[in-house]
Amino acid sequence: MSIIQYTRNPMLLSVLPILALLDQAAIAAPVTDNLDIGGALRARFDYDPDQDIQKLSLDTVRLDVKYDSDTWIGKGSYRCYGGSYPYDYVDSLCDIAFPSYAWVGYKFDASRQVHVGLNQVPFGLQPYFGTTFFEGLGNVIGLEDVHNLGIKYLGGTPEWNLQAAYYLNDGGQGKGTSRGGRSYSTNVADADDNVPDGSDNVEKHKLSLRLARHVEIGEWASEFGGSLLTSTLENQDTGDDGRRNAFALHYQGRNGPWGTALQAVRQHMKPKNAGSNDIVTFGGYDGTFNVAAKGDLYVAHLSYDLPGTYWLVSGVQFYGNYSRFDKAKGAFKDSQRFIAGTSFSFKDLWIAVEWLHGKNDPYIGGSSYTQSLAEGGSDQWENRLYANIGYYF
Template identity: 30%
Template sequence: MHRIILLFTILLTSTLCYAQYPEDKLDEKPTLKLGGAVRFNYNLSTWKKDQLERGGDFGYDLFRINVESEYKGIKLNAEFRHYSEAFGGGFLKQAWFQHDFSEKAQIQVGLNQVPFGIQQYNSNNWFFNMTYYIGFEDDHDMGVKYLHDSGKWQWQAAYYKSAEEFVFGQAEPSPNRYSYDITGRNKENNQLDFKLVRRLGDSLEHELGASVQGGLIYNIDTERNGTKYAAAVHYEYQAEHSPWNVKLQAMLYRINPEYAAGQDLDFVEMGAYGANYNVASKGEVYTAGLSYHLPVDSRLLQGITFYDNYGYYNKRISGFENSHMNVLGALWTAGPMYIYTDAAFGYNQPWLGPEWENALAAGTPGETDWHMRFNINMGYYF
C-alpha cells in the first residue's frame, strides 16, 4: 500500500512540475470572487411530542462564506460554514488549491470532494440520500486528486492522507465536520480512490460510472491499521433541455477495524455536525432518485423542481435491522433564494426517528416504525 501511495504522489508531482501553461495566463492579475449563503430552517417531527405541541420549530441553520481566487495559474476554492453550536459550530466544508493543466485536466490539493458515486450529489433534496449518512455522498477528505474530462470519458484518481483532520496526533477525531467520517477510537488514513465515467447519447445525457475505494483505519488503542474498501456503480440521466433527472446507484463497503481484544467488530463510530453514532461495519446501499423541473414565468418565482429520493441500507451483520429513507418534496427557486420543502420518512434513520446512537447499526429490532419529519429550508445565496 505504501509503495503504491508513494508512486502515485511522485507521478502527480512530476506532472505538476512539467505541465505546460500558457504565458498569457501567467501574466494575469489576481482575481477574487466572494459568495455565500444564509439559511433558516423549520421542522416538525412526528416522534417529538413536545415539538408537535409547539407546532414545530423555526430557527437558524447556517451562515457560509465562499471564496474563489486565481493568480499565476493557481486557483483557490474554499467554503467555511458556521452552524449553531449544537450542530458543530464553525468548520471548513471544502478548501483546495488547483492547477489546470488544460481545459480537460486539473489537479486539486487540500480538502476536496472524494470521487465516489454520483457527484456532486446522489440526491435532489435537502436531506441528501442514505449514502451521505455513512460517508459516501459529498464526502470531503484531505489529499490530492487528479481529474481528466474529455466529454465522453471522465476519470478521477485520488490519494487522501486523512479525513477532515482538525485534531492531530492520538486524539479522537472531532465530529465537528460537514461530511460523515469514521471517528471515535479510529481514524481514516492513506486512502486511494478511482472513478471512471462514460457519457452516452447525442448530448451526453446518459452517464454510466464505476467507483472503487480502499484505505486504512488506524486504531488509537491498538496502534494498528485495519482496512476499509468500497465499490459502486451508477447511472444518471440529465439532459440540458429536459426537465427530468434520474439517479440510480448500488454500492457495497466493508470496514475491518483493528480493535482491542473483546471489542465489538460489528460497527464503527462515525461523526458529523457535532455528534457521533454507530454504523454497521458491512453493508450495501441502493438508491434511486427522480426529479422534474417546472419553469415558472413570474416576477418572484422562476421554477419548481419536484423530486422523490429513496435509499435502502442492507446491513450485512446478523441481527442488525436494515434502514430505509424516502424524501418527497420540491425545490422552489425565487431569484437568489432556494427553498426546500421536504416530507422526509425514515426507518432506522438517526435524523428521521427517535433512535440516534444505533439506528444505522443494530437498529431497534421489533420496535422500529416509520417516522416523518416535515422540513422547510430557506436560503439566500449571494
C-alpha cells in the same frame, strides 16, 4: 403555535430581516476579475410529530471564497452553527464551526486539473447522490459529499471522465462539543462517551478512483460509471490496522426536464476494534454514531424541472429520493430513507421543502441516533417535515 413563539430566539430575529430584504441587489461583488467572496444566510423549519418538534431556527452562516484564472483555481467555504435548534445546547453562533472545503488547483489544459487540499472525494454519483437538500443515507455512512485532505486529479475526454485521488486523512476537526464529529463531512471518528460499543479509529491513506462514460441513449444524455475506494482504519485502542473498502456502480441521465439516478454500493469494513468488529463509529455535524461495518447501499432518484416563472417563483424542481442500507449482519435492522420534496427560487431566496420518511434513521423521528445505522433503532417508519430557506450572495 404562532410565528412569535417560533422567533423568540434573538439570533433568529436578527437574521430574518436580512432574509426579508430580497428586493435589493446582492451585496457580494468580485474582489478582482478572478476572486469572488460570497456566502449564505440560511434558516430552517422542522416539524417532527414523533418527537413533538415544531421549530423555526437559524440554520447556517457561511462564507465562501472562489478563485479562477487561466491556470490557477481554488475554493474555500467555512460554516457557523449554534445557539438555535438543533444546536441550542451551545450558547452562541459559531460555537460549532468548521470548513466544508478548502483547496487550490492547477489547470494543465481545458480538460485536466489537479486539486490539493480539503477537496471532495470522487466516489459514486457526483456531486451528490441526488438533488435533495437533506441528502440520503449515503451521506450518513460516509460516502456522499465527503471532503478530505489530499490530492485529486481530474481529466478525460468528451466521452470519458476520470478522477483519481489520494487522501492522507480526513482533514481534522473543527470547533464543537463532540469528540470525533466536529466536521462537515461524515468521517470515521473516535466515539463520544454516550455511544454504546463505540470504536476509536482514524482513517488514513484513502485511495479513490472514479471512471465514467458519457453516452446518448435515445433522448437521454446518460452517464454510466464505477467507483472504488480503499483506506486504512488505524485503531487507537489496539494499535492494529484494519481496512475499509467500497465499490459502486452508478448511472445518471437527463431527458429535457426529467432527471434520474441509480446507484448500488458495497461497503466492506474490517476494523481491528478492541470491542465488536461489526461496527465502526462515524461522526459529523458535532455528533458520533455507529455504522454497520458491512452492508450494501441502494439509491434511486427521480426529478422533474418545471419550466417557466410563476409570479416571483422560478427554477421549480420536484423530486423523490430513496436510499436503503442493507446490513450484512443478520441481527442488524436495515435502514431506509425516502425524501419527497421541491426546491425553487423566490426572488433572491432559494427554498427547499421536503418530507422525510425514515426507518432506523438517526436523523428522523425518535429512532436511536447512536445505533440506528448499526444494530437498528425503533424499527418503524418515522416522519419529519423540513424546509430550508437560504439567501446566497
